[in-house]
Amino acid sequence: MRIAYFSPLRPVASGISDYSEELLPALAQAGAEITVFVDGYEPTNLLIRRQFPIHDYRDFDDLHRDCPFDIPLYHMGNHICHAYIYEMLQRYPGVIVLHDTVLQHFLGEYLVQKGDVVTYLRNFTEGEGFSLLRRREAGIWSHLDHFLYPGIRRVVESSRGIIVHSETARQAVLQAVPTARLSVVRHHMGTLRSPYAGLPQREIKARLGYDPETFLIVSPGIVTPSRRIEVLLQIFATFSRAFPHSRCAIVGPDHPEVRITDLVRRLRLDGLVRVTGFVDVPTFQSYILAADVLINLRYPLAGETSGGLIRAMGMGKPVLLSNIGQYAEFPDDCCLKVDLGKAEEEMALAYLDALVHDPVLGRHIGEQARRYIQTYHALERSAQAYLDFIRSVLEEEASPQPVPTWGGEGDVASIMEEIRREVARQRWSEGGSTPSSIS
DSSP: OEEEEEOOOTTSOOHHHHHHHHHHHHHHHTTOEEEEEESSSOOSOHHHHHHSOEEEGGGHHHHHHHSOOSEEEEEEOSSGGGHHHHHHHHHSOOEEEESOSOOHHHHHHHHHHHOOHHHHHTTSOHHHHHHHHHHHHTTOOOTTHHHHOOOOHHHHHTOSEEEESSHHHHHHHHHHOTTOOEEEOOOOOOOOOOTTTTSOHHHHHHHTTOOTTOEEEEEESOOOGGGOHHHHHHHHHHHHHHOTTEEEEEESOOOTTTOHHHHHHHTTOTTTEEEOOSOOHHHHHHHHHHOSEEEEOOOSOOSOOOHHHHHHHHTTOOEEEESSGGGGGSOGGGSEEEOSSTTHHHHHHHHHHHHHHOHHHHHHHHHHHHHHHHHHSOHHHHHHHHHHHHHHHHHHHHSOOOOOOOSTTOOHHHHHHHHHHHHHHHHHHHTOOOOGGGO
């Protein structure tokens, strides 16, 4: 199976870059022949460069014409670095890995970059699109509006199949396009690359510049307004007064709308909170290994699954997370779920108090998490699920398809979807691009 693989890779600062760099070798090991397409840069991962042919996406037309690929595999996320992927998946339909079921943040930047209001509106129903424009023009656009209008319709309709990471994400896709062909492939655990793996936790803390006796709270991942960092720091401010030996590390780059340094100063937490900024994967994993507990509070959600959260649970760490959406899908015995609302801070503080007084409890929760992640989120299992789904898409497309009829009381939406799929299949087999009449 020859796959054209479209995804950001390092040095692009994206969790999807790390995800793909772990997934690619596993897909190859499972039998896929992969060519990688990027947007005008050389990946920094030497192992990826040595193992896979890597091309600029602008070369795809010629390469596909000379030796056709079986299918493109696109990784689509809610960031402007996916602009070339967004454009290519509409020209050459393939299987799309939808890492976020809200693309409004991406679309907003893309609109500014391209100035193409028509393309922007095609991602929404007619009512949603014009409502968005009216709110923007009236100056009443807010942060929460990004999550009210997901903007995934055009991406899903351009696909031959969609892969998501949770049941919550699957339901979000079906709400946008009920006829979508879908598979849930759990976000993989990935490989352990920390240079401190195998060392005692106390020593890892010392290597990172902490007193070995420190009770270390870690918030992993790129900071966004929905990560609830202000709530986390308020919780930590209260907790640190009762437990002065505690420290907090926010392992990821700050966000201009969050401004962690200002929050730290306002809450008088100088010297107690470390903000690492962007770090490489080994350093990221080292902080997880050093942590006594990880906190991952989120609201609202964009359908994402946190790679840092999966890694932490797979490493056997107790995790506090918001009891909402895909995070609520984890079993209750392998994480500590914090309800949103008035009791959020009180509940989180009660969990932290229990963990600091009963380390055995934390180890037990962490071990339950490790078993769950190793069972359901193993890298090899995810890679095989990818290839199984892609094969099912190709086999279904190769089998004779029933001819839609217009008689009776047929489902008009299903008939139109089948016509769209047939046009996409013909267009792909001919190596052409999307006709303007159906784009």
